[in-house]
Amino acid sequence: MNYTLHQLQVFLKITQTKSITKAAEELHLTQPAVSIQLKNLQDQFEIPLTEVLGRQLYITDFGKEIALAAQNIIDEVYNINYKTLSFKGILSGKLKICVVSTGKYVMPYFLSNFINKNRGVELEMDVTNKLKVIKSLKNNEVDFALVSTLPSGIDVYSEELLPNKLFLVGTSFDDDLDVLKADGFIGESPMIYREEGSATRIAMENYIKLRGIDVKMKLQLTSNEAVKQAVIAGLGLSIMPLIGLKNELENRSIKIIPAKNLPISTNWTLIWLKGKKLSPAANAYLDFIRSEKSTICETHFSWINQY
Structure with missing residues (x-):
């Protein structure tokens, strides 16, 4: 086996998007470049990773297993980088946030200063519909979610923003x-x-x-x-x-x-699962929100008071 980290990253994106074209767009690569990386990875396995039926790309059961392993490998590489930064006294790690679609007008203003001051923190923000936001939260796939109404049937902590x-x-x-x-x-x-x-x-x-x-x-x-x-x-x-x-x-x-x-x-409200052990980056972000949200509201959202 002689696969590369880049090949695993490309394959993982293909499994997430179910499309070479979409994977290329999200990775900022050309479609031929993504196809070549997929072929080079596939050549190292006798069992197919993907199959095409009609014009639709499907991930085989074996491909799904490889994708899980690829995710674990990539996560460990990130952890090495984060630990290196931590030894230098730099806050690091991933901060994962899922936001309901209208929340895109809100969340960036509550993130910019924190991310700019903590360059070792990698932000992943998914903007999607409410059902997917709640699903991501329930599955413990994110640290926080931004919603305008609290979900039912799930125990969460909450911090009102706006x-x-x-x-x-x-x-x-x-x-x-x-x-x-x-x-x-x-x-x-x-x-x-x-x-x-x-x-x-x-x-x-x-x-x-x-x-x-x-x-x-x-x-x-x-x-x-x-x-x-x-x-x-x-x-x-x-x-x-x-x-x-x-x-x-x-x-x-x-x-x-x-x-x-x-x-x-x-209220626009930041929520997270009760019982979730927050990472150092997530804890630092929560402290930031609690100390800075009033200033952020006054600086960027005071206009709403006239309506």
Whole structure:
């Protein structure tokens, strides 16, 4: 056997993405370069690592076993690097965070100073939907998760970071629209929803149900950005988190529509599993958040107080 660490890293990325093209994109390599590394690794085994059916790449059972071994090898290499840095008195290690999609407007501001001051810490941040965030947390695949509503059926510790407000928004309406008329206004307009399982979708559905509003037309999109662009284009109204609307509210491409019992208020909250033994990097980050979150909120998010 004469496989290299680079070959293992490339193969591991292929198993994660189930695609040579996507693996190449994430590794910032060309597609032929990834294919060559996969072939060179495969040539050292008599049993196939992958197979192609139709146009879809599949990882064989043997390939999955090799991927697990590759992950362990790569983790040990990282540990050697981290231990070297630790002996130099430098905080090191991986910090793994999973963030619900709208949280991409929040989390970077609560990370930048910490990462810039601790160059030995390697950040892995996955931005995805709520269901995958909770799954990653339950499977102990991450140190922390950022959510806007606390999950049920899982014991977690939590640290509130920032208020989260959801407003009814649109592009063209009477600025003096009476709040009492808003329910009818909602019912007459197409409503743009996030995908099933989204915390924003759940909050929106609960609000409409509570108000007894009959929504005549629905559109469903799979990201906050897609919903925002649809609202700007005039496809309908939506109930959206304020945090992602700063520029659009300032340039008036989106407007807040007055409506009874809005905004819906929750909190952007960092959570982690009870009983989890946090790494030195994760513990240091938690200390950083507790000491710096007020300053971060004042510096970057004071604008939300005007709404």
